[in-house]
Amino acid sequence: MRLSELLGAEVVDEHGHTVGKVHDLRLVEEGPLLGGVGPGLRVEGLLVGRRALGARFGFDRGAVRGPWLLEAVFGSLGHEGRYLPWGRIRSIQARQIRITGTAGDLPSPEPLGEVPLHRKPAEGSWWIRK
């Protein structure tokens, strides 16, 4: 499976209602990597929503800092994104993901912590293998 097969896929709840589309995958560091060194990354859940543009820049995640104008624009639209824990996925077929429960059961995505959009390269490396 590829990341691109999940991004943009339609999420449908158990009543057949569309929850939204997959905007991102939340990964959690979990090591060791298969036969490698250092921690690997495991998919923890999906970020789902109806508005794609703000999500593409991360503004649906609350803690993303960016130009004030963009923050104001996307902030005024509200954060309608939902967090879908991986365990609630029943099936993945033809770019459609069916889940247990309803859209109303899904929580809002938790912020990752502050994620500045204009991070300097020198301070941007947050994870270095030893």
Added chain:
Amino acid sequence: MARRLDAALELLDRQLIGNGGTLAGKVDDLELTDPGGNLEPPRVTAILTGPAVLAGRLHTPVGRWLARVAARLLAPGQDQLSRVPFDQVEAVGASIRLRVAAGQLDAGAGEARVGRLVGRIPGAGDAA
């Protein structure tokens, strides 16, 4: 506490840098592997890079057309993607540093071929 990151926001389209400091393409996609094959939470097992991978992300007729164009630019039988096992990633940040050299990536040959084609365009030598 385990660190979390969002794949599209913090990995996709980031610059790959080989261990000699050479640019090695971009993160065009990620390979996810379901360890049990039964909808268990997948793990990120590789970074995929290359023109065909990028075109395939579009999921549209335009994307399929771009994939065919990419295939024609490459020599027959040549790999159109590089798969970088995730344990070859040294650091993730504004760019992604690899343990391998850019020249060891399969898609690097394709990029070199495109580079030669672009190099024949009059004025290409003026590029910095």
